[in-house]
Amino acid sequence: MNALIFFAAIVAVALIGWAFAELKSKACTYHNDDAELEAQQRVLDSQKANDYIEQDINDVVKSISTKGFDAI
DSSP states (O other): OHHHHHHHHHHHHHHHEEEEEHHHHHHHHOOOOHHHHOOOOOOHHHHHHOOEEEEEEEHHHSSSSSSSSOOO
């Protein structure tokens, strides 16, 4: 009987925590201001000017060393 009460309490705490997280994300929103948008646009323009290409995971695996170092 004690285990059933403990399990119900854990479920209740989890549901309350989940409801709190859902309501918090709806109540506290974040919007970029003009200075942040301008800075982001400058970075994007700089990347385009320097021929930046975003790599996916396959490109990253090809360009890194995964063999380690050889001992002498």
